[in-house]
Amino acid sequence: MVKSCLIIYDNIDISKFPKLIAFLKRTGDGYQAKKSKILTKSEIDRFLSSADDKEFLMIKVGLILGIAGACRTDELVNLTVDKIEDVDYSLIVKILNTKTKIPRIFVVTDVGNMLELFRKYLSLRPPDVKHKRLFLYYKAGKCSSQPVGKNTMEKIPSVVASSSATLLADAGVDITTIKRHAGWKSTRVAEGYVENSIENKTKIANQVLVGTTTSAITKTLNVSESNIPSNINFENCINVTFNLNVNK
Template identity: 90%
Template sequence: MNNCESEEIVEAANIAISNLLPTKSRSLYDINISKFPKLIAFLKRTGDGYQAKKSKILTKSEIDRFLSSADDKEFLMIKVGLILGIAGACRTNELVNLTVDDMEDVGSSLIVKIPNTKTKIPRIFVVTDVGNMLELFRKYLSLRPPYVKHKCLFFVLQSREM
């Protein structure tokens, strides 16, 4: 790549950057911060020692250990949510909105349909029988009380004792 090409790329990038802000509100964002020395000092003071928080990420071995060793009596719903969330790269809202009708157990795998996505494009994914994933899902569905009228996959039963 020669110098002329790199200048063209830089110019194209600058044009793209300048077009990111709407023309109506551009004046609100075009502020030269060097005119505000007290603001610069304040930002430096408050940002001193700041460390960005990183999300904790589970490793494959930690996930496998949780699925195999955590007590089903207490963690079965979380296990099913974890399996579906990872297999389908689901957002939290997509998991909350899943219904029993969105699942189809075809024996060797589970077909999951996500009808309402953030992008408005329905998605389908398959959970295969690796380990005891389908067994956990089937166990979770078998524990569903017959008197529950709604079709939500994940719900919490509350006792009426007070």
């Protein structure tokens, strides 16, 4: 940032000053960038289910889209209704103008009442609105024709991009997927969320202290009416998934 500003405003290239670069690197040792506070999945679910729609419906929709697509403030502000396709059980959202200049598409699935909240908010859109911006000022259960500005929208997504990345990291998603989801070019940014993931730290602690691993193990058990086990025991297991196939 210092290098870019000096070139733009003062036409000074600090790469020609090796002592200055060495000084900046030395003073930057141990520096850790401050991350935004994030919402946990339970906090998100609780807000979406319990907050009053009459007051918070617009914020709920912004939170849903922000989390699902790791959207930044400008992306939500400029999102238009014609870039959202409602296909019964999901929403397909296109973000064309992004900070990283990489257009992306994300999907909001029919989890909980997310689609219901979106459709409820969209149904309140006044018929005389002359623009296509999705987010309109919302108060007392009604939308006006005035689009939501950046300052208002900043109250919503200051945490949603980091929350989305952290939720993915907690779920064990790889760095490449996190980068693609958020539209990031930097691997270092994505690595920060994986490194700070509590779930990831818990898995590492289990591997170090208990000796467990996260490698996938598949066990097939054929059971008939005459061969039903009384119990099945698992030890030192985390993130266990059971797939039950019933053949009649």
